[in-house]
Amino acid sequence: MAEKRDYYDVLGVNKSASEDEIKKAYRKLAKKFHPDVNKEADAESKFKEVQEAYDVLSDAKKRQTYDQFGHAGMDGAAGFGGAGGFGGFGQSGFGGFEDIFESFFGQGGSRGFSSQQRTGPQKGNDSFMRMRVSFMESMHGAKKTINLTVDEPCKHCHGTGAESKEDVKTCSTCNGRGKVLTQQQTMFGVFQSESVCPTCHGTGQEITKKCHVCHGEGYETKRVAVDVTVPKGIQTGQQLRVSGKGEKGRNGGPNGDLYIEIVVDNHNTFVRDGSTIYITIPISVVEATLGTKIDVPTVHGDVTLTIPESTQPGTKLKLKGKGAPILNSNNYGDQIVEVKVEIDSSLSGEERRLYEQLRDTPKKKESPFDKFKRAFRR
Helix, strand or coil: CCCCCCHHHHHCCCCCCCHHHHHHHHHHHHHHHCCCCCCCCCHHHHHHHHHHHHHHHCCHHHHHHHHHHCHHHHCCCCCCCCCCCCCCHHHCCCCCHHHHHHHHHCHHHCCCCCCCCCCCCECCCCEEEEEEECHHHHHHCEEEEEEEEEEEECCCCCCCCECCHHHEEECCCCCCCCEEEEEEEECCEEEEEEEECCCCCCCCEEECCECCCCCCCCEEEEEEEEEEEECCCCCCCCEEEECCCCCCCECCCCCCCEEEEEEECCCCCCEEECCEEEEEEEEEHHHHHHCEEEEECCCCCCEEEEECCCCCCCCEEEECCCCCECCCCCCECCEEEEEEEECCCCCCHHHHHHHHHHHHCCCCCCCHHHHHHHHHCC
């Protein structure tokens, strides 16, 4: 079995990283390796690895345990207790006896340590989903409605879980700290630590009468319709944020946000590259030779384009400002029109007569084939 990577290395952050830095790193990597977006063979396993690392490092208690004992602490084996006594340290992520001592008593040999538990309201994790939009919707913007199942703070108790403000009191076990102090006798002396209060689960409060709406949960599970504005100019891979529609918060905290990744469908005619749109139009040999004016489709409607005489196949003409809208601005890119000269596959009698007349007209200049032959004979 492959050895697990360090969770900080997985997220690419330092061990002193703040909660916001950890969340930012997670968002970036979750987007990069999400199996719906990344089709590489190992994308799913990397996504799970990132998720596992975030689940631990975003939780203060789990993070403190991980910092002390490494992956062994996550498996419930901190290297002591049980039948193995102290015999497991050599393979539990500790570097030696000094590390063992520090893991118990902290830097400098202080007999005891404290953990920083987050006891106040905490924002929930962000959620991710994908949304498909048509090519034209990405050009002109659109209003979309999505149906979501979300856990929203209870409107009656505002996430406290109590029937009223008077039904919330300070926890009698931890006296409102949200943490309790425990002591353990070890071979080095008394080992002192803090953990989340088992009575209030870190909130520092007890509820004497539960909310009649949410029954003390602090939130309600609802099926809601959410209106999403798709801005004009958006491209595949860009995200929209819907505030407060992510996972539920903790200890009465607000919900996380929902991030919607946009996937734009291809168009049958238009091809987009950034703010430039490309289109290929067919014209006849006569139109290419004599020149003409044609109405060319654009994402803004038909636009008259002048085809100059003697236009060659593959010629590219520009329609300035008729391309894709540039996101979050009033500017537009250009549309490039590539000319495709098509040869008639069937001619009427009159058309054939005129072509023959043109062919038999006394030549005053070399034909393209005559030039080719002359160059070939050199």
